[in-house]
Amino acid sequence: MQILTLKNGGDTMIFGCHVSIRNGYFGAAKRAADFGAAAYQYFPKNPRSLSVKDFDKGDATSCKEFCQEHNLISVAHTPYSTSLTPSEDKKEITIRSLLNDLEIADTCGSVGVVVHFGSQISKTDPLASYHLMLEMLNSVLSQWNGNCLLLIENNAGTKGALGTTFEELVQVRNLTEYPEKIGFCLDTCHMFASGLWNGENTEEFFAKGEELAYFEHLKVIHLNNSKYPTGSNRDRHANIFQNGLIKEKSLQEIVKSPVVKHIPFVLETPDDEGISHQEEINQLYQKWG
Structure with missing residues (x-):
């Protein structure tokens, strides 16, 4: 098993990918380690179901202990x-x-749970979606007292184009009754597709996020290229170094920025288009690690 051990305070980047839990939570952690990853993402249950899962707490605890080790x-x-x-x-x-x-x-020891920003629900009331989001967040977080955060992800701009700006993301967090239980997840494909970042405005992008204190609460970055151009509002992920429309130089400016130096970058790229996640992680470390 290939294990990448990070040194606290070091310059090693934190790269990883999404992995399956077909062999359990502990199995997912070991698979990520086999890939040479320093981070990973997983679905805690069936990704196509909202049913409550009666999960194996022993397996989840073993996952947490392995990750800590x-x-x-x-x-x-x-x-x-x-x-x-x-x-x-x-x-x-x-x-x-x-x-x-x-x-x-939380039982697996994860930093947080990523959830997408809401979508437009009314053609006549532009604030209806935000009011419902706040209601939902308050309902959930009033019942949650664990260490795991709820991580709101920026949208690509489909379904009403909500959740595409730093202002929206930060304001929703600030207006909840439990902002301390909320963090952010930033998706590079989504921010390119929405026009939040067009590959050429990196300095302005980071300046705006820092001004609004967005990056203070950023916990994970989904590192994805895009199959469609900036401003298209199309959410189609591409591999980092092939078949994508975001230039390598532009992605490098994001990845190597000191603003996000210690944030984990997790791939959600295709693993069936000529390159595996393990190979892509190796490429990332060779080029930017």
Whole structure:
């Protein structure tokens, strides 16, 4: 097993990828380590279901202990159907599902659970979506007292183009009753697709995020290239060094910025288009590590 051990305060980058839990939570951690990863992401349960999972706490605890022993950072991601702006009949099941995700991730020792920013729910009331998001966040976090954070991810701009600016992300966190229980996840494909970052405005991008204190609460970055141009609002991930429209130099400016020096970068790139995640992680360390 190839284990990458990080030195506290060192200059080693923290690269990893999404892994399956088909062999359990402990198995997922070991698989990430086999890849030479220093971080990884996983779905805490079936990614297509909001049902509450009765999970193996012993397996999750073994995962946590393994990660602590090998300085391996983990983060969970909510199922695809999770929404912070659900229909009325999906509110309670979504709240229960989010609490279940947080409990599993906390037992695994994960930094947080990633959830996408909400989408537009009203054509006449532009604030309706934000009000519902705050209601959902307050409902979930009023019942949550673990160490694991809820990590709000920026959107690519589909479904009403909400959650594409630093201002929105920071303001939603600030307006909740429990901002200390919320962090952020930044997706490079999403920020390129939405136009938040176009590959040429890196200095302005970091300056705005620092001004609004966004980066103070950033816990993980999804490192993805994009198959569509900036401003397209199309969320299609590409591999970092092939088939993507974000230039390598532009991504390097993000990855090597001192602002995000100690943030884990987790790949959500295709692993069936000519390069595996293990190979891509090796490339990242060779070029930027």
